Amino acid sequence: MKQIHLAAQLPGIHNTTVWSDPRSESQIDVESFIKLARTAERGKFDFFFLAEGLRLREHKGRVHDLDVVGRPEGLTVLSALAGVTTRLGLAATVNATFNEPYEVARRLATLDHLSEGRAAWNVVTSFDAFTGENFRRGGFLAEADRYTRAAEFLATARELWDSWGAGDVLADRAAGEFIRPAAGEFTHQGQHFDISGRFSTPRGPQGHPVVIQAGESEEGREFAAAEADVIFSKYDDLDQARAFYRDVKRRLAAYGRAPGDLLIIPSATYVLGDTEEEAAERAAAITRAQVGPRTALTFVEAVWGHDLSGYDPDGPLPDIEPAPDNLVLKGHSTFRKDRAATARRWRGIADERKLSIRELVIEVTGRQTFVGTPRTVADAIDTFVRTDGADGFVLVPHLTPGLDDFVDSVVPLLQEKGVFRADYTGTTLRDHLGLAPRTGAPRTEKEAS
Amino acid sequence: MTSLHLAVALDGAGWHPAAWRAPDARPAELFTAGYWADLVTEAERGLLDFVTIEDELALQTASLHLPDQRTDQVRGRLDAVLLAARLAPLTSRIGLVPTANVTHTEPFHISTGIATLDHASHGRAGWRPQIASRAADAAHFGRRATPQLTSEDVQDSTLIAARLLELFGEASDVVETVRRLWDSWEDDAEIRDAATGRFIDRDKLHHIDFEGDRFRVRGPSITPRSPQGQPVVTSLAHAVTPYEFAARSVDVVYITPHTHDEVVTVTAQVQEAQRTVGRTGAPLKVFADLVVLLDDEPGAAAGRTARLDELAGTPLTSDARIYTGSAAGLADLLLDWRDAGLDGFRLRPGALPHDLRGITRRLVPELQRRGAFRTAYTATTLRGHLGLSRPASRYAVPR
Numbered sequence: 001m002k003q004i005h006l007a008a009q010l011p012g013i014h015n016t017t018v019w020s021d022p023r024s025e026s027q028i029d030v031e032s033f034i035k036l037a038r039t040a041e042r043g044k045f046d047f048f049f050l051a052e053g054l055r056l057r058e059h060k061g062r063v064h065d066l067d068v069v070g071r072p073e074g075l076t077v078l079s080a081l082a083g084v085t086t087r088l089g090l091a092a093t094v095n096a097t098f099n100e101p102y103e104v105a106r107r108l109a110t111l112d113h114l115s116e117g118r119a120a121w122n123v124v125t126s127f128d129a130f131t132g133e134n135f136r137r138g139g140f141l142a143e144a145d146r147y148t149r150a151a152e153f154l155a156t157a158r159e160l161w162d163s164w165g166a167g168d169v170l171a172d173r174a175a176g177e178f179i180r181p182a183a184g185e186f187t188h189q190g191q192h193f194d195i196s197g198r199f200s201t202p203r204g205p206q207g208h209p210v211v212i213q214a215g216e217s218e219e220g221r222e223f224a225a226a227e228a229d230v231i232f233s234k235y236d237d238l239d240q241a242r243a244f245y246r247d248v249k250r251r252l253a254a255y256g257r258a259p260g261d262l263l264i265i266p267s268a269t270y271v272l273g274d275t276e277e278e279a280a281e282r283a284a285a286i287t288r289a290q291v292g293p294r295t296a297l298t299f300v301e302a303v304w305g306h307d308l309s310g311y312d313p314d315g316p317l318p319d320i321e322p323a324p325d326n327l328v329l330k331g332h333s334t335f336r337k338d339r340a341a342t343a344r345r346w347r348g349i350a351d352e353r354k355l356s357i358r359e360l361v362i363e364v365t366g367r368q369t370f371v372g373t374p375r376t377v378a379d380a381i382d383t384f385v386r387t388d389g390a391d392g393f394v395l396v397p398h399l400t401p402g403l404d405d406f407v408d409s410v411v412p413l414l415q416e417k418g419v420f421r422a423d424y425t426g427t428t429l430r431d432h433l434g435l436a437p438r439t440g441a442p443r444t445e446k447e448a449s
Numbered sequence: 450m451t452s453l454h455l456a457v458a459l460d461g462a463g464w465h466p467a468a469w470r471a472p473d474a475r476p477a478e479l480f481t482a483g484y485w486a487d488l489v490t491e492a493e494r495g496l497l498d499f500v501t502i503e504d505e506l507a508l509q510t511a512s513l514h515l516p517d518q519r520t521d522q523v524r525g526r527l528d529a530v531l532l533a534a535r536l537a538p539l540t541s542r543i544g545l546v547p548t549a550n551v552t553h554t555e556p557f558h559i560s561t562g563i564a565t566l567d568h569a570s571h572g573r574a575g576w577r578p579q580i581a582s583r584a585a586d587a588a589h590f591g592r593r594a595t596p597q598l599t600s601e602d603v604q605d606s607t608l609i610a611a612r613l614l615e616l617f618g619e620a621s622d623v624v625e626t627v628r629r630l631w632d633s634w635e636d637d638a639e640i641r642d643a644a645t646g647r648f649i650d651r652d653k654l655h656h657i658d659f660e661g662d663r664f665r666v667r668g669p670s671i672t673p674r675s676p677q678g679q680p681v682v683t684s685l686a687h688a689v690t691p692y693e694f695a696a697r698s699v700d701v702v703y704i705t706p707h708t709h710d711e712v713v714t715v716t717a718q719v720q721e722a723q724r725t726v727g728r729t730g731a732p733l734k735v736f737a738d739l740v741v742l743l744d745d746e747p748g749a750a751a752g753r754t755a756r757l758d759e760l761a762g763t764p765l766t767s768d769a770r771i772y773t774g775s776a777a778g779l780a781d782l783l784l785d786w787r788d789a790g791l792d793g794f795r796l797r798p799g800a801l802p803h804d805l806r807g808i809t810r811r812l813v814p815e816l817q818r819r820g821a822f823r824t825a826y827t828a829t830t831l832r833g834h835l836g837l838s839r840p841a842s843r844y845a846v847p848r
Contacts, residue, residue, distance in 0.1 A: 020643045028673050030569045034538070053671040054557070056654070063651040063669070070639065070649075070673040072565035073558070079534035080569040083482065098555060102506065102589040110528040114482045114535045133667035134557045169525065171469065171476035176760065178469060178476065179524045184508055195591040198508040198516060202480055202525045292646045 004385045004420045005265055005392030005433060006411075007091070008040035009049045011400050013057075016269070017068045018289045024399045027068050030080060036401035037081045040088055043407035044421050046432040047089025047120060047210075048081065049394055050074040054098060055131045057331035059298055060307065064329065066295050068400075075107050082115035089429030091120035091212060097127060097146060098135045101156040101193060105201075109161060112204030117428030120210035122232070125150045130330050145192075147219050152192045154211065154227055159188055164203040208438035210429050216244070224262060225251035229435050232394065233266045236369045241266065241389035263433055268369035268393040270377055272405050279371045286398050287366040296358035299365065302329035303342050313358045317350050369393075374409035381410070382419050453783065453821055454793025454835060456546070456736065457492050457808060459485070459801070460503035461523040464740050464767065466511070467760035468800035469523050471753075475802075480527060482535050488805060489536045492543055495809025496823050498834045499544025501577055501683070501795065504529035506550050507586045513609075514598035516585050521761075530562045537570035544831030546575030546683055551623040552616055553581055553590045556666060559623070560630035564675040572676030572830035577683045578624055578698070580616040582609070606768075610690035617694045622661040624682060624698040629657035631679055632842040633669035655844040678839050681831050685738065687768060692722035700837060701734040703795050705769040709785055712737065716790035731837060734792040738769040739782075742799035743807030745775045757800065769797065776811030784821060 010033060011017035018024055025032050037048050052074055057064040074092035081090055090111060094104055104121075112119035125146040126132075129139025141149060168183035179202075187196040213220070213228035216235075224231045225248060233248075235241035249259045271286060273279030291299075293313035301308045304318065305326030311318055324339035335342075350360045370377045384390055397403045414420035426432060462469035462476055469476040478484040492500050508524050510517040529547030536545060545566065549559050559576070567574035581587065584597035595616060602608040610617070638653035657668035683701040686692050695702035702719060706712040719735055744750040750773040758764045765771060772779055783794055796812075798804035816822035828834050 019641055019648055020646075028568060030538075030571075055667075056669060056671060063649070063654045065647045065649050065651040068648055069654075070634070070671065072568055072672055073561040075531060076534045076562050076565035077569060079531040080537050083486075083535050083538045099558070100553070100590050100592070103554065106506075107528045107531060110531045113480045113527055114531060116482075133665075135555050135666070136664040137555075138665075164525075169477070169480070171479075173470045173474075173476065176470065176521045178522060179520050181518065181520050183524070193591055195589055197585060197589045199589075200506065200508045200526050201528070294646045 001418050002386050004381065004414060005263055006043070006045045006420065007047045007049050007089075007265060007392070007394040008036060008045050008403055009051065009267065009394050009396045010036050011068070011397055011402065013053060013068050013071060015067045015290050015295050016396065016398060017400055018286060018398050019068050019400075020289055021399055025401060027400050028070050028072060030072075030077065032401045033072075033077055033081060034084050036403060037085050037088055039401070039403045039407050041085050043403070043411045044424060045088060046392070047091050047118075047429055048078070049091040049122070050078065050093060052093035052095060052124065054095060054126065055134050055331050057329065059329050064298070066292070066298065075111055079111055079114055082111065082118065087118070087424045087427065087432075089118045089120055089210065089432060090115055091122055091210070093122040093124055095124055095126050096150040096153040097125050097141055098131070098137065101153050101160060102195065102199070104153075105157040105160040105199070108157070108209045109201040109204045112206050112209050113201075117205030117430070119204065119206065120212055120230070120429055122212040122214065123150055123154055124214065147223065149192045151223055151227070152190050156188050156190070156193050156195070158208060159186055160199045161203060161208050163199040164201075166203055166207070169202050206428055206430050206437065210433065210435065221248055221251060224248065225257070226255045228262055229433065230263045230265055233264055233390070235266055235389070236268055238384060238387070238389045241384070242387065245388050245390065260434060263391040265392045265394055266390050267396055269396055269398065270370040270406060270410075271368050271398075272372070272374055272377060272409060274373065276372055276376065279373060283368045283371045287362050287368070290398070291358060291362045291366050293358055296361040298329060299335065299361050300346075300357055302332060302335035303339050303346060305339065311357065314356045317347055317357055317360065374413055378410050378413035378417070382414065382417055385419070452823055453787050453791070453816070454498045454734070454736065455808070455813070455816075455822065456499045456501060456544075456793065456795040457497055457805060458501045458503065458738070458795050458797040459488055460797075461526075463800040463804060464797040465742070465754070465757045465761070465765050465799040466522045467757040470760050471757065471800045471803065473803055474800065476523070479523065480525065485532060485536060486539050488801060489540055489543060489545075491802065491805055491809055493540050495813045496826060497543060497809070497813075498793065499546050499573075499575060499681075499831055501546040502529040502532055502548060504548040504550075505579065505586070506553055506581060506589055507583060510583075513603045514583055514600075516583070530566060533574070534566050534569050537566065537573070540570075540573075542573070542826045542829060544573045544575055544681065544834060545570055546577055546681065548577040548579050550581055551578045551620045552595060553586070553592075556623045556626040557630065557670075560627040560670055561672045563627070563680050564631055564670065564672040567675035567677055567680045568672070572832070574675070574677065575681035575683055575831055577685070578620055580613060580620050582613055582616070606687035607689070610688040614690055617690050619663050621694055621698050622659070622663060626657070626659045626666050628679060628682075629659055629843070630666070630668055630670040631674065632844055633657050634672075634674040635842045635845045636674050636678070639673065653845075674842060677830050677832050678842065681835065681837065689718060689722060692719050693726050695719070696722040696728045696733060697726045699733070700731070701736055701835070703736050703738045705738050706786070707770045709789050712786045712789040712791060734835060735790070736793045736795045737786055737791050738795045738797060740765070740767045740769050740771045740797045740799055741779060741804055741808065742771075742773040743776050743779065743804050743811060745777075745811060747775075750774050754799065765799070767797075776807060776815050779812055780815040780819065780821075783816070784819065787821075
């Protein structure tokens with residue numbers, strides 16, 4: 001029976017975290033992270049995932065103040081979590097634009113050592129000068145180059161991880177040999193990186209940490225098929241998800257990979273109730289809390305490119321034409337592209353269904369993935385995975401830290417069905433995901449050449 | 450009598466190049482968390498102010514200015530900031546001071562990493578900014594060239610400082626940027642005001658707009674102000690240029706005098722550096738670094754050192770004074786040097802865990818008997834241990 005993979009994400013900075021709920025705890029205190037990680041490990045989840053922020057969103061030139069803001073540096077907080085968990089995978093998003101391969105490779109290898117083989121890296125890119133203003137390099141990268149840099153970045157990191165063989169640390173007291181000669185030597189010459197020397201961190205338990213990638217574009221799919229172990233897709237509509245799944249899995253063969261070598265794990269939200277009606281009511285209340293009147297206006301402003309502060313969020317969309325080149329909300333990727341088309345689509349939906357501004361924004365941004373009783377949610381998740389819509393889900397609670405309800409009520413039902421592990425059978429994240437150790441270009445090859 | 454401060458510098462199997470071959474060394478475990486957890490919990494049992502964790506963006510080398518090809522010494526390191534974070538939940542009082550590079554690393558990443566360590570440790574984070582003094586390190590990044598020290602330079606710390614002057618200037622800019630980012634959120638910026646729908650008061654978040662000759666950074670940080678507000682910044686210094694960098698940028702400076710007289714001379718130079726740069730606020734805390742090999746039986750420490758020297762094939766040398774002998778003798782030395790104008794010491798154990806235990810189980814009780822060291826932690830944060838107050842954000846205006 002096809003097994004489900006589950007991951008947990010601490011709610012990030014978005015409006016989807018219902019901070020106004022008194023049960024929502026700190027998004028920065030390490031205790032929140034520890035609590036969620038322990039809950040996920042209690043639920044036998046594959047891994048814990050953290051998104052990344054490199055610049056606070058700005059609305060009309062000032063820091064956006066409606067959403068949860070503020071988070072720790074991902075790899076640092078995951079290292080702390082490695083000390084209070086024993087099996088849970090630990091995945092951090094680390095940008096390939098405002099970092100360098102030598103540092104990222106050594107930090108990920110370090111986390112892999114410190115967690116005894118539980119590290120994962122979600123490779124993302126950035127190009128915008130807005131984020132670049134926080135870095136020495138500034139906005140140096142054209143959008144077209146960000147994938148080529150990311151691909152070369154990852155390839156370079158793999159070369160660095162492979163620069164140490166598994167047996168290169170000898171620690172042979174009697175012979176007085178601590179390492180094998182030339183351990184860590186590397187040379188990489190390419191379009192984006194021309195580097196050489198000695199890599200300073202020995203090979204981690206997994207060899208290569210698990211590599212995660214997100215992105216639905218043609219080049220994103222190809223990159224994932226070639227390089228990634230896990231892909232975060234955004235599809236939670238079953239038909240679209242199955243088409244994506246088929247397409248991505250089909251691409252693997254060209255790279256000599258089997259369908260099981262790349263897992264497709266979309267992010268998902270959930271709302272539970274004792275009855276379907278109760279769950280639906282809760283879901284509606286959560287959505288209204290996520291999209292308050294000012295948040296609704298902000299999102300429409302972001303798409304329309306105008307200051308709409310004079311408009312009533314409970315009234316109709318403004319009559320005015322959008323000015324999509326005018327960036328009112330900066331740092332929000334959802335509202336970055338195709339704003340003219342988005343405005344047309346939103347107006348169409350609002351006109352057809354006679355929706356107010358706030359109702360519209362709830363309709364287009366506020367959907368919950370799984371709503372129901374623990375039983376119906378477990379069935380829905382199982383069906384989604386069994387019919388190849390995905391290999392599992394990253395669950396994002398709407399409260400910080402959240403997830404207890406899911407682990408206590410849905411996980412046992414999945415276990416009962418035999419579609420989710422009753423206990424961990426391996427110790428590394430690669431074990432949990434059923435991935436072979438990544439050997440890359442082994443040293444023997446290098447020595448032979 | 451004022452109590453002195455004690456820190457321990459952790460690195461590999463200890464500071465003797467052959468320490469990894471000592472009978473009680475654990476060389477195969479240097480890249481495991483368990484090894485470091487045992488060391489740092491031992492240091493906390495000894496009530497030490499903090500541990501430092503060495504690091505660099507290169508493989509270790511026996512030569513100050515050039516890579517080497519040796520295989521007979523410890524090679525390979527874990528990222529110190531992540532290692533410190535891994536140890537944070539396993540400890541509750543001891544300060545954690547990792548090294549992080551300022552020449553090649555982005556100030557924004559350093560600021561969020563150290564602030565996160567401060568959050569994860571509930572206020573016990575520090576940082577040792579370190580320039581990349583080896584030109585070869587720059588090839589690991591391929592973005593810039595850095596000065597190459599010559600064989601003549603490395604004979605004299607003043608020549609080194611002169612060659613690296615530009616990097617020290619840049620280091621000051623990086624520390625200033627990091628400190629501004631730490632202040633860029635006022636303490637009470639998070640308001641969660643359901644009535645107005647505002648999670649934060651954006652008047653309490655600040656663009657830092659650092660603009661120097663070498664780079665600019667806009668801010669604010671993504672990480673809220675951490676428990677200490679400003680984690681403790683420390684640096685190692687051997688000449689006037691790095692003394693001035695310390696006077697301008699850090700809270701604690703480690704110096705390397707070899708005699709009582711040198712303590713007097715160097716602490717005077719550090720005072721002078723503070724005047725030169727016009728330091729305001731709390732004066733620099735001055736710690737002396739010492740490499741220590743401790744055994745109470747007469748001659749045992751010297752014998753152990755000689756055996757390690759033999760394995761190494763060469764006598765132990767160091768930039769810092771090397772002390773071999775009993776804990777009582779070391780206590781005499783520390784108190785004598787303290788009276789010449791020091792706030793504390795950073796001890797570099799010659800071999801781990803042996804010499805760390807010598808510090809925590811012999812030296813500390815000896816100092817306690819003499820009323821010169823705490824008998825219990827009286828604070829929970831690193832600033833608290835050091836008697837440093839928690840600064841307000843520079844951007845906070847009285848409202």
